[in-house]
Amino acid sequence: MAWELRNDRPIYVQIVERIQMQIISGVYKPGDKLPSVRELAMEAGVNPNTMQKAFGELERKELIVTIRTSGRVVTEDDAMIEKVKKQFAKEQIKTFLQKMNELGFGIEDTIRLLQNVKEEV
Amino acid sequence: MSVLVECNNLTKCYVPNMPAVEKLNLTMERGHIIGLLGPNGSGKTTLIKMMNGLLRPTEGQVLINGFEPGPETKKCVSYLPERTYLSAQKTVRDIVDFFADFYEDFRRDRAYAMIDSLQINPAARLKTLSKGTKEKVQLILVMSREADLYILDEPIAGVDPAARDYILRTILNNYNPEGSLLISTHLISDIENILDDVIFIKNGHLVAQTTVERIREENGKSVDAYFREVFAC
Secondary structure, eight states: OOSOOOSSSOHHHHHHHHHHHHHHTTSSOTTOBOOOHHHHHHHHTOOHHHHHHHHHHHHHTTSEEEETTTEEEEOOOHHHHHHHHHHHHHHHHHHHHHHHHHTTOOHHHHHHHHHHHHHHO | OOEEEEEEEEEEEEETTEEEEEEEEEEEETTOEEEEEOOTTSSHHHHHHHHTTSSOOSEEEEEETTBOSSHHHHTTEEEEOSSOOSOTTSBHHHHHHHHHHHOTTBOHHHHHHHHHHTTOOTTSBGGGSOHHHHHHHHHHHHHTBOOSEEEEESOSTTSOHHHHHHHHHHHHHHOOTTOEEEEEOSOHHHHGGGOSEEEEEETTEEEEEEEHHHHHHHHSSOHHHHHHHHTOO
């Protein structure tokens, strides 16, 4: 089926991450209408209740908003999207630093290495 | 959420004092897709046959929509048995007519839409079809009803992976928020993304009734991996 989902983590969490990524990377733009729960569940090959739960989570994070007449849309609050984007970037950096640490590079070493790589590219 | 199926102290002995299902207590809610999982000989088919009135409980009862299995429940339960009961001489079209005649809630358009997408020839006699195609025809018939409860006993075993995907999508598409779907299978990894709940049974006893998400959250593994651990030989 269409969506690649890992099988060791809750499905709704992975759906939340995926849609979040699509929002911060601009696949879905602020104010864009999202497909219905059923449509997206079909596309992903997951249970509609699971998709519903993921949407609930995205609403709680204020990334999507339900409008009575037109269904669910992406928030038009740019600051909100920016905030989630920064948060996501931070998580990526933390993971990266963790891996570098496992390789034996401290933060200062890592920054120096980053400088070197920057000059190469 | 209201209760659709209720098993109270449900017991079946084929031979006295050798229960295939013993004192089973469980409920299934409306609007859920439920996997009935257990090793061979754990009592899955026995439970399903009791739900469909093909076997009488030795003790206890099973209620569907508040009724014991009978004409009332057959109206609202769409059942795919483990073995076919359709006449091999009949054509696919004959059988669709037969179902349309027999069940008030049968949707002929839905059946033909699926027959068409799976490229099955409606004029073919059942005996000329391959094992997998025969299974597809039966599943189409069962899923073309607008039932409160669909009970599928090993629905995808003989079907190729591409058709399996199509069938799972069909199940999701025809899923009615008021109804429920009970699937018994060994092919857990193929279906676990579409399940809400799982029921694990072993030796006729309930081992666990939980949700797919809870298994993943609590154990950090898929239902398939968890099953292999719980039922390790």
